[in-house]
Amino acid sequence: xxxxxxxxxxxxxxxxxxxxxxxxxxxxxxxxxxxxxxxxxxxxxxxxxxxxxxxxxxxxxxxxxxxxxxxxxxxxxxxxxxxxxxxxxxxxxxxxxxxxxxxxxxxxxxxxxxxxxxxxxxxxxxxxxxxxxxxxxxxxxxxxxxxxxxxxxxxxxxxxxxxxxxxxxxxxxxx
Amino acid sequence: xxxxxxxxxxxxxxxxxxxxxxxxxxxxxxxxxxxxxxxxxxxxxxxxxxxxxxxxxxxxxxxxxxxxxxxxxxxxxxxxxxxxxxxxxxxxxxxxxxxxxxxxxxxxxxxxxxxxxxxxxxxxxxxxxxxxxxxxxxxxxxxxxxxxxxxxxxxxxxxxxxxxxxxxxxxxxxxxxxxxxxxxxxxxxxxxxxxxxxxxxxxxxxxxxxxxxxxxxxxxxxxxxxxxxxxxxxxxxxxxxxxxxxxxxxxxxxxxxxxxxxxxxxxxxxx
Numbered sequence: 357x358x359x360x361x362x363x364x365x366x367x368x369x370x371x372x373x374x375x376x377x378x379x380x381x382x383x384x385x386x387x388x389x390x391x392x393x394x395x396x397x398x399x400x401x402x403x404x405x406x407x408x409x410x411x412x413x414x415x416x417x418x419x420x421x422x423x424x425x426x427x428x429x430x431x432x433x434x435x436x437x438x439x440x441x442x443x444x445x446x447x448x449x450x451x452x453x454x455x456x457x458x459x460x461x462x463x464x465x466x467x468x469x470x471x472x473x474x475x476x477x478x479x480x481x482x483x484x485x486x487x488x489x490x491x492x493x494x495x496x497x498x499x500x501x502x503x504x505x506x507x508x509x510x511x512x513x514x515x516x517x518x519x520x521x522x523x524x525x526x527x528x529x530x531x
Numbered sequence: 532x533x534x535x536x537x538x539x540x541x542x543x544x545x546x547x548x549x550x551x552x553x554x555x556x557x558x559x560x561x562x563x564x565x566x567x568x569x570x571x572x573x574x575x576x577x578x579x580x581x582x583x584x585x586x587x588x589x590x591x592x593x594x595x596x597x598x599x600x601x602x603x604x605x606x607x608x609x610x611x612x613x614x615x616x617x618x619x620x621x622x623x624x625x626x627x628x629x630x631x632x633x634x635x636x637x638x639x640x641x642x643x644x645x646x647x648x649x650x651x652x653x654x655x656x657x658x659x660x661x662x663x664x665x666x667x668x669x670x671x672x673x674x675x676x677x678x679x680x681x682x683x684x685x686x687x688x689x690x691x692x693x694x695x696x697x698x699x700x701x702x703x704x705x706x707x708x709x710x711x712x713x714x715x716x717x718x719x720x721x722x723x724x725x726x727x728x729x730x731x732x733x734x735x736x737x738x739x740x741x742x743x744x745x746x747x748x749x750x751x752x753x754x755x756x757x758x759x760x761x762x763x764x765x766x767x768x769x770x771x772x773x774x775x776x777x778x779x780x781x782x783x784x785x786x787x788x789x790x791x792x793x794x795x796x797x798x799x800x801x802x
Contacts, residue, residue, distance in 0.1 A: 357547045362536035383539035383582065386573070405532060406570035413636055421640045425569035429539055430584065474636055495720045496634030 360429060368432045372397060373441040381428035388412040390428035391438060399439040399469050403498070410497035413470035414438050420477035439469035442476065451521070452476065452514040461510035463501035471497050475511055484519065487512060534572035541584040545670065548585055548697050553672045555581045556694040562586065563605055566633060566641035567649050591699060596621070600666070600702040609638040609646070609656070622703060624662060624710035624730050628655045631712065634720040644698045647683075650690050652775075653723040653743035655714070657684060661748035662728050662740040663703040669696040677702075680748070687746040687775070708732055711799035714742070715788050717779065724780045725788045729800040737797055739765075744774045744785045755797060765793045 360366050360383045369378040372395060379394035386405070391397045391414070403409035405424045412423040415437040423436075442450050449457060452472055462468045471494065478485070478493045485493075490511045494504060542548040552559055560579040562568055563586055571577040585591060591606035594615050601622055603612055609632050612618065612625070619626040632655050633641055646656040647667060659665070661680040668677050669692060683691050692698065714726030726742040735756040741749040749772060753764040774785035 357543055357551075358539075358541040360539040362538050382536075384534045384536055386533065389533075405573050407566060407637060410634075410636060419639045420636050422566075422636060424573065425565050425637075425640070427539070427569075427584075429541075430586065477639075478635060492630075492719065493635045495718060496636040 358429075366429065368428050370431050370433065371435040373437055383427065383429055385428040386424050387414070387416075387426040387428050387431050387436070388423040390431070391423060391436070394428075397438050397440055401466055401469055403466070408498065409467070410470045410474065411467050413473045413497075415441075415473055415477060418477065418480075420474045437473075437476075439472055442472060451517045452479070452511070455510040455514040455517065456507070459506045459510035459513060461502060461506040467497055467499045471499070471507060475514075479511075479515065479518070483515070485511075485515065532573050532575060534569075535575060535578050537572075537579050538581045539584065540581060542588060545588060545590050545697065545699060548583060548588060549670060549672050549695075551581070551583050552695045552697055555583075559583050559694075561648070561697060563645040563648075564608060564641040565645075566637045567645070567651075585697070593700075596705070597702075600704055601625075602668075602700050602702045603643045604700050605642065605644040605698050607643055609633070609641050609643055610635070612643055613638065620707070621705050622663070623708075624706055624712065624728060625659050625703060627710050627712040628659050628728065631655050631714055631719075631723070631726070637720075644701050647701050648690065648692065648698050650684055650686075650688050650747070651722070652687050652746055652748070653726070655712075655723070655726060655742065658726060658728060658740050658742040658748040659703065660684075660701060661750050662730055662738060663706050665704070666702040667692075667698055668700040668702065669693075670699045671696040675699075684747045706730060709800050711796045713792060713796055713799075715792065722779075725785050725792065727789060727792045727796045729793075729796045731800055737800065739768065739793060739797070741768070741772065741789055741793075744772045744789055746773070746775065755801065761797065762794065765790065765797075768793070
């Protein structure tokens, strides 16, 4: 049994974007604040802090969750991936990020990190989704700039790009 | 906002969790998925001295068939049950209702039993529990008791759980009859203004469940043999509801929504 008193600060060690990371947290510290303030991973944004807006969505052990509804101490010894994990070497955008850029699926960009993370999880489970499924997942996010249409288009583009590149891989062509 | 201070306790077993609840009782809150509780703590609508995190208790992670019922442990998330391969064959009604629970992202963490424990009258899972002759298994150091949905669900956000008890599982009857479900909300995934579930329980018999229009799930069995009789039954049901008023809808609007939605859902289940 793990027990932490309210004023106690305990070490929290986790794997952040593939690398070990650690800091200390008291029980009431939210994972979203721990990532931003303690670990300096400010790509994760904090909007409403009650699970509605979706900006703070991160992958916890590979699954998209609200980091504002998760305590830092709950993430101890687990794996967290944030928007910072998506781009490749030298900041090369991945297919989903590139599609967002091409389709103008972001304006101010505040909600974007959470949306990218949600679809990172969802597209792994459902690589060939319908537009309705994409809209349903996007329903877990608020965006006040785009009107959502371009976001749906971008995700559908990314699906096509990913499908094409996996076919190329199967055919033995360079991807 | 940020939560007020609390002690954090993470038991590794049900026995440890029951020790903690026996000691702290009303001063403790059980945290499973936290998709409601964490939000309420952040908004400071709820305060607690001790937070008991059961999300890593392995004994509570089972989905199984037992005694002719589908039993779901207290740490099972809504998306895990939704992804359970046998769900749509074993329980078509639950399979239809679960996609309406919150959003994809909150279902990843929110638990089936947590929703039952919270007992929001507009929630889908408490309605499913009442529709499917469900049971709630409660354990404490004093022993185990199993309550029927109607015995457990006492009213708005109110259940029969005692402060030293832990909900260890919920059970739903195996129900392979045709089913339909729909709800009206401002945005898919938001709290339902009203919801209606229908389940064919036999030849020309239909069980109708209404959420969001009374302080707890409202269930009636109706005869759907002839259209006129069915319309009377729906109208009768509508006037038995005691709908609440909130920022989204008046009692009159809630009655009207049920009156219009119910025949469509019955037709869908019959089709």
